Amino acid sequence: MKPTLADLARRLNAPLSGADAGFSRVISDTRQLQPGDLFVALVGERFDGHDYLDEARQRGAVGALVSRAIDVALPQVLVGDTLAGLQDYARSWRGDYAHPVVAVTGSNGKTTTKQLLAAVLAARGPVLATEGNLNNHIGVPLTLARLRDDYATAVIEMGANHLHEIEALAAIAQPQIGIVTQAGDAHLEGFGSRDGVARGKGELFAAIARQPQGIAIINADDVYAPLWSALAGGAQQIRFGLSAAADVSADEIQSYAIDDGRNGMRFTLSLPNGEAEVSLPLPGRHNVLNALAAAAAGYALGLSADVIAAGLAQVQAPSGRVAWKRIAPNARLIDDSYNANPTSLAAGLQLLAALPGERWAVLGGMAELGATAESLHVEAGRSARALGLDRLYVTGAMSPHYAAGFGEGTRVFATHAELIAALRADIAACASPLTLLVKGSRSARMELVVHGVVQAPQDGVDGGVH
Incomplete structure (x- = not known):
């Protein structure tokens, strides 16, 4: 998987003006551009990326995805809509990636769970994980555009505040494994009710059900577990939580002091095929549940309890989150x-x-x-x-x-x-x-x-x- 301007143009059935070149990353903010990147000139209500094409050239961009040709000495791939072009390219590029893609969403805990997933799945090899909170209709395709063959797994965080947004993101990312951490009173203005939140997050499981070997990782403790199970249909289902219905669970949970006043959680991780003692350097029972979600994904991908426990012990709290x-x-x-x-x-x-x-x-x-x-x-x-x-x-x-x-x-x-x-x-x-x-x-x-x-x-x- 070696991205080039010519390949981008081919995938989008769009003309390329200027010389072909390889690019390293796809970036929509010139402040983040590094030499060798592709710049996407997105257009919003208060900004127009086309105004920054010369700045992109000066910062070392090798080309730009544009919706109108700009008189700048920079190769350009011309499409009708740059956001749609970015999403279409990401969907096509993802289709060439042969390794597992894990998607995580939920009202709470998705970023921490993403971090836990990356730590656990590192045992399989290099992991591509969403950076920061790039979890929307722009951030997800930008992340997918970074896929390369040497990543053994991709972990994609998905956020939404309206129905059908997770559905659209899942259509781009095409994950084989989906996790919903839980449904809570978040973004009620957009979803209308907690039921709406649960259905919106559950769109990920509906997408997993359409995958030939999809795996739905469901919070057994959540009141909406039956809804999500129904949405997952014939996909393999792995349940995590503290209730008796969980396949991946925790026992003997206790808090412990780490250093300098920080607390973590110790517990016995129970999988269908084994147990291991976990020292999680994150506080609170809610983070135990996040860890169980990550452990369920590790189990789904063939990792042992001991390997999963070792990964969980390495995680660091994301900035601004506990x-x-x-x-x-x-x-x-x-x-x-x-x-x-x-x-x-x-x-x-x-x-x-x-x-x-x-x-x-x-x-x-x-x-x-x-x-x-x-x-x-x-x-x-x-x-x-x-x-x-x-x-x-x-x-x-x-x-x-x-x-x-x-x-x-x-x-x-x-x-x-x-x-x-x-x-x-x-x-x-x-x-x-x-x-x-x-x-x-x-x-x-x-x-x-x-x-x-x-x-x-x-x-x-x-x-x-x-």
Whole structure:
């Protein structure tokens, strides 16, 4: 599999102007371009990639996929729609890849599960895995375009906030193995209800059912397991979870200290053909379930329990997802700021509540919850109170609803800067062992709070975060 401009043009039945050349990666953002890349001139409501063709040339691009010819000294493949062209190329290129493709989706845990999958499946050889959160109609084809024969497995993360989006991504990626981590109250504005979420995620299993040797990896503990099993049809089905219905399960689960205040989980991994002791360097029972999903894929691809356990022990938490940071001799911060929905927030609060010492939750709002947004924030506040958390700090438009649920003692802040200043002062005044959980949707930008608390005051964060 050696990509060239001529091969791209052939697959898309499109003309190539300029000389043929091989390319290494397919990139849609000139800021990420490296010499030898192909540039895709995508067009959106607020941008037009064609305006950056000369910049792409200057950065070393060997060619461009365009929907109109541009007078730039750069070979160009001309198509009617560059996004459709990118997707069609990725589908065709994927068709030439002879090794297993594993797709993972779900309301929560898909990025962590992707990381776990990559760690486990590395035992089979090099793994191509989705970088960051490139999990949509652009990111999935960009990832598939990186497929090469020397990758023994590809792990493709898929995200969606409407029905039929996973269906479209699966048609491009053509996975033989599909995993749905779980269905929760995420993207309710687009899906309409949790039932809609479950059906949207289940589109992956419907695609797996159409594969000649498809394997559906189903969360046995999820209430929607029967729906997903029906959608998977005649495909082989492997169930993971903590219930008796699971084929891949965990026993004797316990938390353990790693170093510098970080916690992990130890458990006995049980497969249909063996057991192994696992030391997972990620905290929380929810991550045990993510690990079981990855283990089920490893089992499906012929790996032993011992090999899977060794892979799970090597994983690192993705940035902003339950990452532990030491912020004072007596204080640590759990950075789970990357995103939030009611299910993932509940898991985070339960993780925090199980820890010793003072426990403070620092929360931004949860987005895309539609008409249920206010009540779900009230419920989250009530849960924090019921779990016995010592303090709740909140910011953003949903703050009054968190406060209504948590009640007396909620501290509400209008800006990130005010929240950071208060946290710094309160942390300095706290003599007890202390753990903070920072979490919120992407739009809440709670990573700014993490940065502001972790960095020293002289770094000038106080006046620059809004």
